[in-house]
Amino acid sequence: MSEHDDQTPETDPQLPGKIKDSARQIWLAGLGAFTKAEEDAGKFFDRLVQEGEQLESKTRGVVGKQIRTVEDRVGEVRERATGTWDKLEHMFDQRVSGALRRLGIxxxxxxxxxxxxxxxxxxxxxxxxxxxxxxxxxxx
Structure with a gap:
């Protein structure tokens, strides 16, 4: 058998260095993953902000149209109500005047x-x- 095959992990003099190198690689991989995640999160956040702004613009347009439609309808109803009220008031005045004349007033x-x-x-x-x-x- 060869010299390498005779060594067990406990007797391998290079083991602490290998462990240290392996731990360093794991540490660097973790740092890389964290940095990548941070970059992606920033991009993802920016994309969410953009989509939110677009949605807000669309929503404002739709809501604005709905508000204008409601205001127009309220204006129409107000005009009708005012016209109806004026007619009722005129009819009331005529009937009261007629009743007062019949009473001699x-x-x-x-x-x-x-x-x-x-x-x-x-x-x-x-x-x-x-x-x-x-x-x-x-x-x-």
Missing amino acids: HRKEDIQALESRIEYLEAELAKLRGSSSNDNDEEE
């Missing part, structure tokens, strides 16, 4: 017109009285 405009007519007639009467008292003064 006149509208404010009617009363104001009568007051103006009374003022005019009082002024005409005062003129007539003034001219008749002037006529009386001349006769005396």
Whole structure:
């Protein structure tokens, strides 16, 4: 047998060096794997950020369209409601005015017109009285 075959691991003088070299290689492989993972994680993180930004842009567009659609619908409903409310208010005013007339209660405009007519007639009467008292003064 040869000299190499006669040596057992316990008696091999190169064993500590081999173990040291093997441990160093394992250590370097671990460092390499860690560095690679760190680089890949950074790239992966950057890619996730990009995809998130793209998704946010798309989402904003869709949400913006939905908001505009809802605002348009609300505007239409508001216009219809306002128009309907105005019609109801006008009908209510007409019915109340009709009911008040049937009860003999006149509208404010009617009363104001009568007051103006009374003022005019009082002024005409005062003129007539003034001219008749002037006529009386001349006769005396």
